[in-house]
Amino acid sequence: MLDLAYVRNNLDAVAARLATRGASAGLEQFRELDRKRRAAITEAEQLKAQSNAQSQKIGQMKRQGLDTTAEQEAVRASKARVAALEEEQKAFEDGFRELLAGIPNLPHESVPVGKSEADNVEVRRVGEPRQFDFAPKAHWDLGPELGILDLERAAKITGARFALYWDMGAKLERALINFMLDVHTREHGYTEVLPPFMVNSRSLFGTGQLPKFQEDLFKCEGQDLWLIPTAEVPVTNIYAGETLEADALPVKLCAYTPCFRSEAGSYGRDVRGIIRVHQFQKVELVKFTRPEASYDELEKLTADAEDILRRLDLPFRTIVLSTGDMGFSSAKTYDIEVWLPGQNGYKEISSCSNYEAFQARRASIRFRGGKKAEYLHTLNGSGLAVGRTWVAIIENFQQRDGTVVIPAALRPYLNEEVIRPRK
RNA sequence: GGAGAGGUGGCUGAGUGGUCGAAAGCAGCGGUUUGCUAAACCGUCGUAGGGUCAUAAGCUCUACCGGGGGUUCGAAUCCCCCCCUCUCCGCCA
Known part of the structure; x- marks a missing residue:
C-alpha cells in the first residue's frame, strides 16, 4: 500500500511512475473519491459531535434533576440521519481503501523501464x-x-x-x-x-x-x-x-x-x-x-x-x-x-x-x-x-x-x- | 470437544451506565538538583482519521478499552455472536 498523504500530494508523479509498469488505471478516480470521502467524513463527524454534546448536556441536566424528555427525543430523532451519514462515509472509505490497496508499488528509480x-x-x-x-x-x-x-x-x-x-x-x-x-x-x-x-x-x-x-x-x-x-x-x-x-x-x-x-x-x-x-x-x-x-x-x-x-x-x-x-x-x-x-x-x-x-x-x-x-x-x-x-x-x-x-x-x-x- | 477463568495504553493494573482516552505505578522523553553515577523532584507521555493550516506547530472534532452486532439520550462498563490466552477433563501426533 502506498502512503496516502504522498499519493494525494504527488498524484501526477505517482501516476507517471505507475504508468511505467502499466498500472495507471484508478488514479483518475483517486482524487474524486478522496474528495467525496473526506466530505462524507466531515459531515458525519459534525453531526456526531452535535449528538455527543447533546447527550452530555442530558447527563448534566439529569444530575440537576431537570426533565430531559425533549432533549432525549431530539437526539433520538437525529439517530437515523447519523446512521445514514455513517453508512455513506463507510461506503466511501471502503471504496477508497480498496482503490488504494489495489495500487501496486512504485518502481525504484534504478529499475529499467520496460513493458515485459x-x-x-x-x-x-x-x-x-x-x-x-x-x-x-x-x-x-x-x-x-x-x-x-x-x-x-x-x-x-x-x-x-x-x-x-x-x-x-x-x-x-x-x-x-x-x-x-x-x-x-x-x-x-x-x-x-x-x-x-x-x-x-x-x-x-x-x-x-x-x-x-x-x-x-x-x-x-x-x-x-x-x-x-x-x-x-x-x-x-x-x-x-x-x-x-x-x-x-x-x-x-x-x-x-x-x-x-x-x-x-x-x-x-x-x-x-x-x-x-x-x-x-x-x-x-x-x-x-x-x-x-x-x-x-x-x-x-x-x-x-x-x-x-x-x-x-x-x-x-x-x-x-x-x-x-x-x-x-x-x-x-x-x-x-x-x-x-x-x-x-x-x-x-x-x-x-x-x-x-x-x-x-x-x-x-x-x-x-x-x-x-x-x-x-x-x-x-x-x-x-x-x-x-x-x-x-x-x-x-x-x-x-x-x-x-x-x-x-x-x-x-x-x-x-x-x-x-x-x- | 466439555467445564471454568480471563483479554483495558510499551508493561503492571484500577475502573459495573454520563464529567473516562481512561486512576495509579513502572518504563520512556524533557528539565531541576548532582563532581560522576544513582536517587529525588517537576513536567511530558497512545494510535488512526477529519477540520483549520504550509503536506509544520498549535487548536479542534471523530473513532478506538480482543473483533463484530445490539440496548440506551449516553457503553470500557449491560446483552448477543465470534476470536484468542490460561486451568482442568476428554481425544490425539
Whole structure:
C-alpha cells in the first residue's frame, strides 16, 4: 500500500511512475473519491459531535434533576440521519481503501523501464554452462530412470503437477534444505524460524497476495485458512502490528517451508517435470531494515542467495526485472536464474525483492527511529527454491552412464558422492 | 470437544451506565538538583482519521478499552455472536 498523504500530494508523479509498469488505471478516480470521502467524513463527524454534546448536556441536566424528555427525543430523532451519514462515509472509505490497496508499488528509480520480461536486464553471469560430450537428458527423463522421481504415482495420489520422490531423490531434497539453512544461519547471519504453513487472510493482505491474487492460492473450505504460497507470508507477518526497536534492525530471518500455488493461468507452461508444481519446498530469506539501508540489504540478500549456487558449482545469471515484469508489491526485484541443460537455458530459481514500506504499511510494521515510530522496509528472496535446485543438480551433474555426481558441498549431507539407478 | 477463568495504553493494573482516552505505578522523553553515577523532584507521555493550516506547530472534532452486532439520550462498563490466552477433563501426533 502506498502512503496516502504522498499519493494525494504527488498524484501526477505517482501516476507517471505507475504508468511505467502499466498500472495507471484508478488514479483518475483517486482524487474524486478522496474528495467525496473526506466530505462524507466531515459531515458525519459534525453531526456526531452535535449528538455527543447533546447527550452530555442530558447527563448534566439529569444530575440537576431537570426533565430531559425533549432533549432525549431530539437526539433520538437525529439517530437515523447519523446512521445514514455513517453508512455513506463507510461506503466511501471502503471504496477508497480498496482503490488504494489495489495500487501496486512504485518502481525504484534504478529499475529499467520496460513493458515485459523482454526488457529485463542481466546484471551478472557466473559460471560456464558445461559442454557435454553426450546429449544431456532432462530431469523428467533422468529422474524416473534413476528411480528417484515418480510423477505417475504422484498424479494417482493427488493429481497433475505433484511430485513423489524416492530414496536418493528424497534425500537429495532433504540435504539441500539442510545445506541452505546451515549456510544462511551459520555464515550469512540469518535466524532460522519455522512458521505455520497456513495463514489467515489478514496476513495475505499484509504481504500483498490479497485481495488481488486470490486465484493463485489454495484455501481451506469454509475457513479463513490458506496454504502459504511462500514463506514470505508467515515470516513477514511475524512482526505485523508491532513496533521494533531501531537497534534491533536489520532483522534477518530464514525459513524452510513447503509452498502451495494453484498456478491458475499457467496452463501449458512448464508442463513436464517438476519445474512448475502445486507444492514445492523453498528456503526463504526475509529482512526487516531501516529505510535508508534497504537497497544495500537487497544487494546483500541477493548475494546470499547466489552464494548457494556458487557453492553448488551451478552456473547462473542474475537479472533485474523491468518495470513491466515486477510483482505487485515490489519496488525492485532481482531474479537469479540457474542454467538447466534440459531446457538449454536459464530458469528462475530465486526472486529477491525490496518492498520498501509497501508491505510494512499494509501489515503495520514499524520501528522506533526518532521520537515517532515509522514504517520499516521489508525484503525477501528465495535462498533457494529447493525443487528447482534439485533439477539443476540432476541435470548439470549427470554423467554419460546415467549417474549423477553430487557436488562436493553437498556430500556431507548425503553421505554419497554419486546417485546411481535404484534397483 | 466439555467445564471454568480471563483479554483495558510499551508493561503492571484500577475502573459495573454520563464529567473516562481512561486512576495509579513502572518504563520512556524533557528539565531541576548532582563532581560522576544513582536517587529525588517537576513536567511530558497512545494510535488512526477529519477540520483549520504550509503536506509544520498549535487548536479542534471523530473513532478506538480482543473483533463484530445490539440496548440506551449516553457503553470500557449491560446483552448477543465470534476470536484468542490460561486451568482442568476428554481425544490425539
